[in-house]
Amino acid sequence: MPTVLATQPGFDFKDGDSVIFEFEEGIITDIDERGGASFKLPYGTLGFNFLNEKNRVFPATPEGVGVAKVYKKLYDDFRTVAGVSSLNWPGIHEYTVRLFNDTMHCLHYKTDVIMSTENSYAAARRFFHELSWQLRLLQEITVQEVPLLRR
Numbered sequence: 001m002p003t004v005l006a007t008q009p010g011f012d013f014k015d016g017d018s019v020i021f022e023f024e025e026g027i028i029t030d031i032d033e034r035g036g037a038s039f040k041l042p043y044g045t046l047g048f049n050f051l052n053e054k055n056r057v058f059p060a061t062p063e064g065v066g067v068a069k070v071y072k073k074l075y076d077d078f079r080t081v082a083g084v085s086s087l088n089w090p091g092i093h094e095y096t097v098r099l100f101n102d103t104m105h106c107l108h109y110k111t112d113v114i115m116s117t118e119n120s121y122a123a124a125r126r127f128f129h130e131l132s133w134q135l136r137l138l139q140e141i142t143v144q145e146v147p148l149l150r151r
Helices: 050-056 062-082 089-109 113-139
Strands: 018-021 024-031 036-041 044-049 057-059
Touching: 018 036, 018 062, 024 062, 050 057, 050 089, 057 089, 062 089, 062 113, 089 113
Parallel strands: none
Antiparallel strands: 018 024, 018 057, 024 036, 036 044
C-alpha cells in the first residue's frame, strides 16, 4: 500500500492528511495501490479514484480553508433562501465547485493570487446574485391567480 498519493503538481497526500474536497474539509482515511482514496467528510465517508478526481482535492491550508468557507457560505445561504427542491441543484453545485476549484488553483499555484482570487470571488458572488434574482422573478409568476412556485 502506498504511503503517499501525488495528485496535482506539488500535492502529495498521506493517510491522515487534512484536505479540502468540493469546499468541504476532510481527512484522508485510506489510500490504495490503484490510486484510490477514502475521505472522511462532515457528511460521511467518500471513496473515489484520484486519477479522475485529483483536480478537486487540495491541502487544507489556513488560506484554503478560508476560501472553502466563503464558497460553502455562498452555496448554503442560497440553498436556504431558495428552498425550492425542483431547482437544478446538481448543476448549481457543480458550477460552484468549478468556481471554487479555479480559486484554489490560483491560490496554490500562486498565479497572481490577489487579483485571481478576487476575480474568482466576484464571479461566485455574481453567479449567486443572478440565481437569486432569477428565483425572485420565478416566485412572482402566477397563472390564473395561482403562484407557479410554493411560497
